[in-house]
Amino acid sequence: MVPVDALSELDESLEQAWQSLCKAYDVTAPLPDMQTLFEGADLTAPSQAAGMVLVNMLSEILEDVSRFSPWYKMPASAFGLTRVCDQSTRRIRWVLSPEAARRWCGLLQSLRCTIQRNAGLIRAIVLVEGLMEELAQDDPCVTASCGCNPPRTILINQSVLLSTEIVCGSCQQPFHPAEGVART
Numbered sequence: 720m721v722p723v724d725a726l727s728e729l730d731e732s733l734e735q736a737w738q739s740l741c742k743a744y745d746v747t748a749p750l751p752d753m754q755t756l757f758e759g760a761d762l763t764a765p766s767q768a769a770g771m772v773l774v775n776m777l778s779e780i781l782e783d784v785s786r787f788s789p790w791y792k793m794p795a796s797a798f799g800l801t802r803v804c805d806q807s808t809r810r811i812r813w814v815l816s817p818e819a820a821r822r823w824c825g826l827l828q829s830l831r832c833t834i835q836r837n838a839g840l841i842r843a844i845v846l847v848e849g850l851m852e853e854l855a856q857d858d859p860c861v862t863a864s865c866g867c868n869p870p871r872t873i874l875i876n877q878s879v880l881l882s883t884e885i886v887c888g889s890c891q892q893p894f895h896p897a898e899g900v901a902r903t
Contacts, residue, residue, distance in 0.1 A: 725840050732833035736773070736826050740780050744790050744798065748783040753841070754848045755779065759812070762838040769830035773823060774800065774813050799823070866892030 737750045750756075760771035777798050784790045790797070799819020802811050820827065834841065861877045864870035865887035873894055875885070885894045 725837055729833060729837045729840060732829055733772075736830055737776060739826055740776050744780050744784065745788045746780050746783045746785070746790075748779070751776070751779045752848060753844045754852065757841060757845050760834075762834060762841055765831045765835040765838070766827075768834045769827045770815055770820070772830055772834070773819075773827060774815055777815075777819075778813055862897045863894035864897070865894050866890045
């Protein structure tokens, strides 16, 4: 079992970093999910991972700038992001500019320490979030209706509807999937 302190420390560190960036760039938005924050981060290299988390946060900040903000029409470079071509994959990706690395060195150090102490926890959270997201994509919600007049309609995961019979409490008839969902 993961100590509550480790989870609290991780949440606090990420939230502090996010709030610092939001304040600097005049953005009001909730902290992105762990999948987004740690995308592309190598947790075996905490310094690199901290930089990647900051890049991911800044990328999200770019998307959340209000059109009434003076930052709205600013290029990514104004936020400290630089585009580079990854030689191994031939893909364009964002990296921190040297100026941004200097500006946010305290934040990077804090993130590095937190990542170093909580790498296992982060891996577990990212894995579980990924699995949950995969499950949600593989098991869409569908509508089903019963024999009542007018029929009652429910929204349910397709796998549940296909694997079991759900009976209406009023008409005692099973809920049937809407068109396009076949029962097996």
